[in-house]
Amino acid sequence: MLNYIIRRVLQIPLVLFVLSLIIVGLMQLLSPQQRAAAFVTSDKQIEHLDQIIEKYHLDEGFLVQYGMWAREVLKGNLGFSRISKEPVTTTIRKRFPASVELALAAFVPIVLVGVFLGTIAAVNRDKLIDQVLRVVAIIGWSLPTFVMAIWLVAWVYGGLGWFGIGRLPNEMLIDLATSNFHQYTGMYTIDGILNGRLDVTWQALIRLVLPATALVIVVSAGIMRVMRSSMLDELGKDYVRTARAKGLTENRVIYKHAWRNALIPVITMAGPMLGRMIGGIVVIELIFNFPGLGEWAAKAATQLDMTTLLAFVMLIGLIMATVNLLVDIAYVIVDPRIRYE
Amino acid sequence: MSNSELLEPRRERWYESKRFKRFRRNPLAVIGVVILLFFSFVGLFAPALTADRLGRACIRDLGMGRSEVRQVLRDPLDLRFWKTMLVPPKSCYNIPRVSYSPRPKPPSKKYPMGIASGGYDIYYGIVWGTRTSFFIGILVVGIVMVIATVVGGVAGLFGGWLDNLLMRLVDVVYSIPSLVLAMVFASIFGRGLIKTMIAIALVAWPIYARMLRGNILQVKAQDYISAAHAVGVGNLRLFFKHILPNAIGPMVILASLDIGAIVITASTLAFLGLGADVGYADWGQMISFARSWISNPGGEPLKYWYVWFWPSVAIALFVLGWNLLGDAVRDALDPRG
Numbered sequence: 001m002l003n004y005i006i007r008r009v010l011q012i013p014l015v016l017f018v019l020s021l022i023i024v025g026l027m028q029l030l031s032p033q034q035r036a037a038a039f040v041t042s043d044k045q046i047e048h049l050d051q052i053i054e055k056y057h058l059d060e061g062f063l064v065q066y067g068m069w070a071r072e073v074l075k076g077n078l079g080f081s082r083i084s085k086e087p088v089t090t091t092i093r094k095r096f097p098a099s100v101e102l103a104l105a106a107f108v109p110i111v112l113v114g115v116f117l118g119t120i121a122a123v124n125r126d127k128l129i130d131q132v133l134r135v136v137a138i139i140g141w142s143l144p145t146f147v148m149a150i151w152l153v154a155w156v157y158g159g160l161g162w163f164g165i166g167r168l169p170n171e172m173l174i175d176l177a178t179s180n181f182h183q184y185t186g187m188y189t190i191d192g193i194l195n196g197r198l199d200v201t202w203q204a205l206i207r208l209v210l211p212a213t214a215l216v217i218v219v220s221a222g223i224m225r226v227m228r229s230s231m232l233d234e235l236g237k238d239y240v241r242t243a244r245a246k247g248l249t250e251n252r253v254i255y256k257h258a259w260r261n262a263l264i265p266v267i268t269m270a271g272p273m274l275g276r277m278i279g280g281i282v283v284i285e286l287i288f289n290f291p292g293l294g295e296w297a298a299k300a301a302t303q304l305d306m307t308t309l310l311a312f313v314m315l316i317g318l319i320m321a322t323v324n325l326l327v328d329i330a331y332v333i334v335d336p337r338i339r340y341e
Numbered sequence: 342m343s344n345s346e347l348l349e350p351r352r353e354r355w356y357e358s359k360r361f362k363r364f365r366r367n368p369l370a371v372i373g374v375v376i377l378l379f380f381s382f383v384g385l386f387a388p389a390l391t392a393d394r395l396g397r398a399c400i401r402d403l404g405m406g407r408s409e410v411r412q413v414l415r416d417p418l419d420l421r422f423w424k425t426m427l428v429p430p431k432s433c434y435n436i437p438r439v440s441y442s443p444r445p446k447p448p449s450k451k452y453p454m455g456i457a458s459g460g461y462d463i464y465y466g467i468v469w470g471t472r473t474s475f476f477i478g479i480l481v482v483g484i485v486m487v488i489a490t491v492v493g494g495v496a497g498l499f500g501g502w503l504d505n506l507l508m509r510l511v512d513v514v515y516s517i518p519s520l521v522l523a524m525v526f527a528s529i530f531g532r533g534l535i536k537t538m539i540a541i542a543l544v545a546w547p548i549y550a551r552m553l554r555g556n557i558l559q560v561k562a563q564d565y566i567s568a569a570h571a572v573g574v575g576n577l578r579l580f581f582k583h584i585l586p587n588a589i590g591p592m593v594i595l596a597s598l599d600i601g602a603i604v605i606t607a608s609t610l611a612f613l614g615l616g617a618d619v620g621y622a623d624w625g626q627m628i629s630f631a632r633s634w635i636s637n638p639g640g641e642p643l644k645y646w647y648v649w650f651w652p653s654v655a656i657a658l659f660v661l662g663w664n665l666l667g668d669a670v671r672d673a674l675d676p677r678g
Contacts (some may be wrong), residue, residue, distance in 0.1 A: 016514045026529050083559035108349045135369065136670055142661040144605040146612050147653040150628065150635055159643050165636070279520030283609060287635075297521070301528040309525045313517065320516050 001339075004010045005329065012321045014029065014228025019317050020073075023310055024066050032058040034304060035065075060194055069310075078314075079307035083300045088311040091296060097186025098167060098293035099281055105189075105208040106215035114220040115266060122262075123254060126230060133224070140221035144278040149214045149287040156210060164207045198306045211288045219276050226269050226284065231262040264335050278316060364673040373665025380659055384471035387415045391465050396437030404429030405413070434469055434637075435620050436461045445634055445648045447640045448459075455647035457630045461620070463647065467655050469622035474659055475606045477538055478600035482543035486596055487519030489549035490589065496550070498580055511547040519544045523606055534617040535637040541606050545599070547578065550593050556588035563587075596672060601663030608656050627652040 027035060032097045036052040045052065049197045057064050072079065078088035125133075156162050168176070168188060183195050189208070192201030234240065235258050282294035294311065300308035332338050364370050383390065390545060392414035395403075400410055402614065403425065413421045440460035450456040485620035492511070496504040514522065526540035535675070561584060569583055610616050613627025619626070631648035 015513050015516060018510065022513075023525060029529060042441065092544045138369070138664050139657075141660060142601060144609055144655055144660070146628070147657055150631075150649050153636050154412055154643060154646065154649060161642070214591065220620075240647060275518040280610075281517040282520060282524070283612070288611070298524070299611055301524045304528055306529070309528060311524055313521060316521055317517055320518070324516065325432075 001332065005325070008325050008328070012318065012325075015321050017315050019313060020070070020310065021066065023313060024069060025062060027306055028062050028065075030304075030306075034206070035306070037304070073314075078311040079298070081296075081311075082305045083303060083308055085298060088308060091308075092315065094294065095296055098290065099285070099294060101187040101189060101204075102208060102211055102215075102281060102285070102292060103277060106212040106238070107220070109212065109216045110220045110277075111223065111266075111275070113216055114223025115227050115263070117220070119226040119254075119259065119262075120232055121224065121232035122235065128259045137224050138220040140217050143218055145214060145218050146283040146287060148217050149284050152210045152214050153287060163209045164203075165210070165290070167290055168200065168203050172185060172200065176200065182201055188279065192314060202325070207288075207290075211284045211290060214284055215277060215280050218280055219273055222273060222276065223266060223269055225260065227266055230265040231258065234258040234262045244252045246251040264331070267327060267330055267334065270327045271320065274323050275320065278319075360388035360673045361435070364488035367669045368671065370666045370669030370673075373662050373667075373669060376658055376662030377666060380471050380662065385494055387425055387468045388429050389422070390468050390571050394437060394462060394465055395433060398435065399430060399437075402432050406612065428499070434473065434622050436466045436469070436622050438462075438620070445631075445645050447478070448647055448664055454651045456635060457627060457648050459630060461627070461630060463627065463651055464620045465637060467624070467628045467651050470624040470627065470652070470655065473534070473617070473621070473623050474604050474656075477534070477541075478604050478663075481538050481542050481545065481603045481607070482596050482600055484539065485546045486540065486593065486597075487548060488546040489586075489592060492546065493553030493584065494557065494580070497561070498553040500581070504554070508551065511551050514544065515547040515551075520606060520609060522541075523610060524613065527610050532615070532618055534621065534623075536612055537607060537616050541603060542613075543611070544606075545603065549596050553588060553592045556591060557584055560588045562582050564598040593672070594670065598637070598663065598667030600669065601660040604656065604660055604663070624656045628656075648664050652671055662672075 023161045032053045033049055035058045036049045036056070043113065053059055057068060076089070078092075080086070081088045081091050084091040109251065117137075119131045124130050126259055154191045157165060164340050167173075179202070181191070181195050181197065188204035189201050192198060192204060235254070239256075240253060240258050243257050244250075248256075278294075282298050284290070285295035293315070297309060297312040299305075300312070345375060381595065388395070392411050395410065397489070400407055403410055406415065410487055413419050414425065425467060438460040439456055439462055442460055443457050443458050446452070446456040452464060453461055457463050457466070492507050494508040523540050523544045526543055527537050530536035530540055555651070566579065569579055574583070581632030608623075608628075611623050612629045615628060616626050617623045628649055631652075632649075634645035634648050
């Protein structure tokens with residue numbers, strides 16, 4: 001097991017390497033001038049694009065350029081982001097907590113809703129409620145995240161005036177900047193409590209409601225599907241029949257015996273679910289005006305800020321690889337029948 | 342009746358099969374098919390449905406006068422009617438601009454779905470956008486199948502280190518959320534419908550390559566392949582004539598059912614500003630026109646509902662149709678059911 005984990009951890013840099021090769025490779029489709037734009041930090045420099053091209057060897061071959069990029073990255077320098085007008089690492093440090101806060105706010109409801117509805121559908125197989133949930137799941141699955149987000153912004157925020165967009169009201173952001181509000185985690189909900197400013201926590205929380213709801217609607221359908229079919233699998237197994245034959249109540253059979261085992265396959269959904277969530281967060285942050293990593297990357301994509309995009313993809317690759325590894329480890333812990341060599 | 346006819350059991354037609362019956366009796370499948378038939382109708386007859394509002398460039402490229410175009414597009418017996426329905430000039434895909442005003446205008450008799458910011462006729466965009474969506478879905482699936490067949494085929498046929506290498510590539514591409522990678526590719530390729538489609542295809546192929554590879558390995562282990570090999574069938578012939586046709590089926594079906602997901606990615610990219618050229622009839626881009634008119638803070642809420650409502654409903658229904666169909670087909674093919 002330990003060997004397996006070590007081998008998997010060693011694979012992560014390899015994945016990032018291949019990923020960066022693909023993207024830097026495709027970047028060769030751009031002209032040297034377009035690539036030079038990534039190094040421009042002020043308007044003045046635009047006039048000296050030729051010097052930049054020469055300095056960073058942008059008109060040379062793929063290997064030279066890849067080597068240049070890799071050398072800087074290994075030194076811990078991910079480059080300068082044109083979109084946020086500061087070094088990429090600074091922006092990531094600033095914006096990462098916002099995205100994590102949103103992801104965490106959505107994660108728990110996604111799992112709860114998915115598992116709960118999936119169980120109900122399986123227990124009532126082929127009855128009306130199962131059919132209704134099935135339709136609901138397909139509709140949820142069919143809605144593009146940005147459509148869901150726009151409907152929520154228009155109807156709930158615009159129409160009813162409920163909740164809010166952004167991370168905090170502007171006045172509060174100014175207030176926080178001038179007072180001695182200490183950013184322990186960068187997540188306003190938690191920092192508010194730590195600073196004894198419950199009003200900040202409250203404002204941050206209600207602004208998470210709509211974006212998190214959009215994520216729950218589009219992501220939990222997948223969990224529900226897996227939960228339903230895995231629950232049906234379990235309910236058809238011999239040990240469930242034995243439990244029923246022993247005279248256990250149906251509730252006990254379902255929730256004490258079958259349910260626990262049915263949860264195991266749901267763990268494997270963590271990877272795909274996170275992937276769907278990250279894709280959703282990019283769009284949702286843009287629509288809800290939520291200054292996280294996704295909004296940053298989406299803006300970078302429209303303005304061809306390759307330094308930012310490359311760093312963003314590397315970060316996502318790292319997160320996905322880590323989560324997938326953790327999922328595999330968790331799988332062994334909950335299901336002792338599984339062994340990795 | 343001759344002897345052989347008596348001995349040979351009548352072959353079951355596809356519409357008599359248990360699978361098809363299961364599919365037909367599924368009400369969700371029927372709804373999905375109805376939705377898609379509706380969109381096919383709108384897409385196919387887009388020129389006729391917008392005969393009164395075709396743009397100047399479009400009419401010029403049709404090579405007829407405006408009144409003549411109107412007449413032709415009302416007359417299904419005219420050969421030119423069908424020619425326009427099947428292969429309309431490219432310029433017709435650009436939404437004609439009624440004005441250049443940045444302020445949207447509500448639905449009226451002449452513009453039943455309203456006018457979007459920039460003077461774009463929303464009804465025209467929705468109708469022609471249907472064609473664009475089908476086009477994107479079908480073409481991307483086509484490209485995906487080609488890439489998946491090449492990669493999966495090579496991996497499954499040759500095995501060894503090449504297989505290993507290709508499958509690791511599959512793992513890497515598959516490990517990144519498809520929207521994120523598609524966004525990066527689309528950013529590098531630049532704006533344009535075809536470029537966006539290539540970006541999406543480059544992200545969507547891995548799962549199908551892996552599926553095809555698995556099926557090829559399965560087929561390769563069958564006795565009839567060994568038999569064919571034994572009688573001296575050449576490797577290439579063996580692959581194209583015996584292995585590939587027997588292994589490719591599930592991939593083709595599942596990939597074509599993925600059109601819904603592909604349209605989601607494409608419309609999201611278009612919404613971000615990474616899709617077709619500005620003004621092209623594309624639902625995702627039409628929603629991006631609506632960006633600054635969504636919540637209308639300060640003013641009357643929902644005043645500009647029509648700018649985002651129609652295109653978002655069109656996307657949601659189109660994807661829903663494909664997913665209902667896909668779900669039903671998967672159910673019907675499920676050997677456990």
